[in-house]
Amino acid sequence: MTDAGHDERMLIDGRLVPALDGGTFENRDPATEEVIGVAPDGGAADMDAAIRAARRAFDETAWAASPAFRVRCLRQLQEALVEHAERLRPVVVAETGTPVTLTHGAQLDLPVEGLGWVADLAERYPWTTDLGIAAPYGIRSRRHLRREPVGVVGAITPWNFPMQINLAKVGPALAAGNTVVLKPAPDTPWTATMLGRLAAEETDLPAGVLNVVTSSGPAAGRQLTEDERVDMISFTGSTAVGREVMRAGAGNLKKVFLELGGKSALLALDDADMRAVAGNAAFQITTHAGQGCAILTRLVLPRERYDEGLGLLVETLRGWPYGDPSDPATLMGPLISERQRRRVLDHVERAVAGGARVALGGGVPAHLPKGHYVEPTVLADVDPDSPAAQEEIFGPVIVVIPHDGDDDAVRIANNSRYGLSGMVISASGERARAVADRVRTGTISVNGGLFYSPDVPFGGYRQSGVGRESGVAGFEEYLEIKAVATAARGDDE
Numbered sequence: 045m046t047d048a049g050h051d052e053r054m055l056i057d058g059r060l061v062p063a064l065d066g067g068t069f070e071n072r073d074p075a076t077e078e079v080i081g082v083a084p085d086g087g088a089a090d091m092d093a094a095i096r097a098a099r100r101a102f103d104e105t106a107w108a109a110s111p112a113f114r115v116r117c118l119r120q121l122q123e124a125l126v127e128h129a130e131r132l133r134p135v136v137v138a139e140t141g142t143p144v145t146l147t148h149g150a151q152l153d154l155p156v157e158g159l160g161w162v163a164d165l166a167e168r169y170p171w172t173t174d175l176g177i178a179a180p181y182g183i184r185s186r187r188h189l190r191r192e193p194v195g196v197v198g199a200i201t202p203w204n205f206p207m208q209i210n211l212a213k214v215g216p217a218l219a220a221g222n223t224v225v226l227k228p229a230p231d232t233p234w235t236a237t238m239l240g241r242l243a244a245e246e247t248d249l250p251a252g253v254l255n256v257v258t259s260s261g262p263a264a265g266r267q268l269t270e271d272e273r274v275d276m277i278s279f280t281g282s283t284a285v286g287r288e289v290m291r292a293g294a295g296n297l298k299k300v301f302l303e304l305g306g307k308s309a310l311l312a313l314d315d316a317d318m319r320a321v322a323g324n325a326a327f328q329i330t331t332h333a334g335q336g337c338a339i340l341t342r343l344v345l346p347r348e349r350y351d352e353g354l355g356l357l358v359e360t361l362r363g364w365p366y367g368d369p370s371d372p373a374t375l376m377g378p379l380i381s382e383r384q385r386r387r388v389l390d391h392v393e394r395a396v397a398g399g400a401r402v403a404l405g406g407g408v409p410a411h412l413p414k415g416h417y418v419e420p421t422v423l424a425d426v427d428p429d430s431p432a433a434q435e436e437i438f439g440p441v442i443v444v445i446p447h448d449g450d451d452d453a454v455r456i457a458n459n460s461r462y463g464l465s466g467m468v469i470s471a472s473g474e475r476a477r478a479v480a481d482r483v484r485t486g487t488i489s490v491n492g493g494l495f496y497s498p499d500v501p502f503g504g505y506r507q508s509g510v511g512r513e514s515g516v517a518g519f520e521e522y523l524e525i526k527a528v529a530t531a532a533r534g535d536d537e
């Protein structure tokens with residue numbers, strides 16, 4: 045590792061390399077807007093070499109048939125990440141703009157810990173199941189199920205929680221016996237190149253088993269989705285691109301696994317502790333400046349307590365510490381780019397033009413002249429059918445909507461093309477759970493419970509995705525099931 049803790053090379057076929065044509069693109073710190081270095085601008089020939097290497101490593105080596113060796117390699121990777129964590133931490137902060145506090149959780153330490161969970165799972169996983177003997181059509185047969193890797197996996201990831209999402213794909217895909225080409229988002233190339241470097245230098249992973257291709261534009265990702273040597277795409281990103289990925293994979297009917305956008309609701313029932321509601325809502329919307337797919341971006345309050353809830357939320361967010369992400373006291377940093385900030389501010393302007401009221405924020409903070417910051421923003425009186433309540437804003441913007449009882453709250457929560465997450469708060473756990481059961485989402489919190497953990501499957505209903513990441517279900521996304529029937533002798537049992 046360099047002292048800087050980052051690497052400006054890709055990993056292709058076991059070698060740390062620049063782009064074949066020598067091209068690079070800039071990596072910028074979203075808090076300072078300064079260029080912190082470069083990453084290789086991988087082109088078609090680089091991606092082709094990575095896919096070829098992954099194909100060869102899958103078809104011609106013993107990787108797919110060596111579960112114990114795979115577990116050892118994953119443990120080596122995890123140990124390397126732990127050993128270098130203090131060098132990686134400032135790099136993650138510098139390229140994502142995440143508050144350093146979050147690197148002690150989902151932005152670094154927890155996903156590294158989660159890799160250990162995947163290795164443990166692979167170690168004890170029942171690769172073969174005996175279904176016993178049956179005699180269909182009178183033919184006595186012993187039936188086994190074998191779990192086998194899918195093949196070459198293309199992993200395409202976004203910029204918001206890059207270490208977490210890169211590891212959530214690479215870990216289980218490798219543990220299951222696949223080979224991988226990882227294509228990270230252009231805004232956060234180094235979390236991936238660092239992973240590549242640690243894999244190359246501190247593990248026994250054979251050449252070609254893991255490849256990392258960075259690129260400044262969408263062409264490399266598109267190439268990965270279209271290439272017929274790739275058996276599966278594991279994609280996390282926007283719903284719009286997810287749709288393109290699914291279409292592109294149709295050529296060779298790739299297995300397509302999608303983690304997409306969200307517009308999750310926090311439902312406060314009429315007996316809720318409004319301070320807890322405001323605290324949860326404030327924490328959610330400022331987590332990584334609202335740049336999270338499962339963040340609760342719609343606050344649905346009982347109409348008769350609407351002013352109370354809105355007032356408490358505004359009061360809580362008014363004192364929220366935000367700014368320099370490297371300061372451990374900071375709870376919210378900048379957005380990833382100027383383009384993203386413009387998108388968020390446009391959403392706010394359109395919401396106001398459509399009749400919403402800005403109860404807090406809505407603009408660029410005057411005290412932070414550098415960096416892509418947006419004030420924590422509360423939009424009140426938002427029409428539940430308007431774009432602000434239906435579209436993913438991906439910034440620190442929460443919309444507040446009144447409801448007329450539990451049935452109406454459920455109806456509003458489900459009035460979305462997304463179905464990723466949610467929360468219900470009530471003085472009665474039983475009542476909150478009954479409401480939670482009716483919300484159509486892949487995860488949901490009851491009274492502030494936390495589902496984030498390596499053993500919990502995460503994913504969405506409807507247009508929030510197809511499939512699950514993490515947990516046993518997430519691991520099994522990377523496996524095929526083969527049924528083997530062996531003719532049984534008369535005396536076999």
Ligand code: NAD
Binds near residue numbers: 227262281504
């Ligand atoms: P994005 O969809 O723009 O890009 C995601 C990745 O896809 C990037 O690596 C990008 O380079 C690549 N890409 C772009 N066009 C492509 C194409 N045509 N073919 C193949 N690859 C292509 O998303 P983003 O802006 O990087 O990330 C934000 C989005 O990710 C949000 O919508 C957010 O909700 C979503 N997200 C979802 C989850 C989840 O688990 N559900 C988690 C994090 C982020």
